[in-house]
Amino acid sequence: xxxxxxxxxxxxxxxxININFCENTIEQILNMDWxxxxxxxxxxxxxxxxxxGQYFESxxxxxxxxxxxxxxxxxxxxxxxxxxxxxxxxxTTPCCGIKISLHDLNYHYAQGFHKIMIEIALDSxxxxxxxxxxxxxxxxxxxKWRIIHARY
Ligand SMILES: [Zn+2]
Numbered sequence: 351x352x353x354x355x356x357x358x359x360x361x362x363x364x365x366x367i368n369i370n371f372c373e374n375t376i377e378q379i380l381n382m383d384w385x386x387x388x389x390x391x392x393x394x395x396x397x398x399x400x401x402x403g404q405y406f407e408s409x410x411x412x413x414x415x416x417x418x419x420x421x422x423x424x425x426x427x428x429x430x431x432x433x434x435x436x437x438x439x440x441x442t443t444p445c446c447g448i449k450i451s452l453h454d455l456n457y458h459y460a461q462g463f464h465k466i467m468i469e470i471a472l473d474s475x476x477x478x479x480x481x482x483x484x485x486x487x488x489x490x491x492x493x494k495w496r497i498i499h500a501r502y
C-alpha cells in the first residue's frame with residue numbers, strides 16, 4: 351500500500367473473485383453517474399487484497415462466528431509469496447477446522463480479494479453515491495459487488 355495515500359475511500363469488488371468483465375462493461379462502469387466523483391478502476395491479473403485500513407476491526411469464522419483475527423494475519427502471510435502474490439487463498443480455520451477461502455471470512459469492516467476494483471475517494475455525498483453505484487453496478491454487470499469502506 352502506497353504511503354502517499356491518505357483519506358477515505360469507497361471500493362467496490364465483485365463477490366465472485368474469478369468473474370471477468372469485457373471492455374464494454376468496464377466502459378459502462380466508468381460512464382456511470384458517479385455524482386462528480388472520478389472512479390479509478392484497478393485491473394490486475396494477480397489476486398490482490400483490498401483492506402479497510404484503519405476501519406479494520408476483526409475477521410470471524412463464517413460458520414461458528416469465532417474471532418479469528420490473530421490467525422488470519424498468519425493465514426494471509428502463508429497465502430502470499432513475493433514471487434506469485436496470492437495464489438492459493440484457501441485456509442483451514444482454527445476454530446471448527448473448515449477449509450475456506452480467505453475471501454469468505456466475515457470481515458468487519460468488509461475486506462476482500464479482487465482482480466478488478468473500482469475506487470472513489472470519499473466525499474460528502476457518499477451515501478447516495480454508494481447506493482446508486484451499487485444498484486447500477488448490479489444492473490450493468492449482473493454481478494454482486496462487495497462495498498469496502500477504507501480509511502488511511
Ligand atoms: Zn469456526
